[in-house]
Amino acid sequence: MSYPFEYNDETLWDAGYHSGRLYESLAQGAAGFLAVPSGLTPSPQGGCTVDRDVFQAFVQRLYDLRAATSAEVLRGLTNGLLVTSLVLLNRSGGSIALNPEDATALGEATSTLARSMAS
Template identity: 30%
Template sequence: MSYTFDIGDDTIWGPANSVARIFLGTVRTLSEEYRIPSGVGDDLMGMVEIDPAAFPAFVQRVLTERAQSLHMYKSMMLDGILPILIAMADRGKLGLSARTPEEGAYLEEVRARKLPMLAPSD
């Protein structure tokens, strides 16, 4: 069994159940911490809709926080989820871009990894 994360009719990610639950909990926590809607919808029996209007702003906020962070542990924690958020935004063609050289360097590093975002149709 796996979850699907969709934008409209397109599935952009299909992680295993435990991975999806950890991801959703982390997104919820970051959304609360930064006081910004995540654009990640509710879990509807393993299907999660991504709001293409809200999600890029959320990812941008997390990227900004990571690029500006001087706290080692905060950076490490954000490094756990931010590459996934970036890969999802890229796969959904949501137009994520850097606003600072630090953000640009981070995006370049993550995009060079070419994370596979497996979906059921892949």
């Protein structure tokens, strides 16, 4: 059973059910913490639709939180969610502004993860 993330008529990630539900739950929780909408809307048949503009703003806020702290625990907690979100955002044609000191590492992490995320 899959849990697809779709933007318009394109599947950005055909996640496994558990991976997709966990990602969506983590994103919704982080969006609540950041006091912004996630841009992810669960669909009745399972999966999520992505509102790219809203999702892009969410991902930017998540990155800004990560970039603004030196707390290793907070950076670690946000990293997996951020990298997965960057894959989805990139696949939808969106992007966020990254600090130069983060661009290479996040770009490599995103590329590596994207190879294991079926679309």
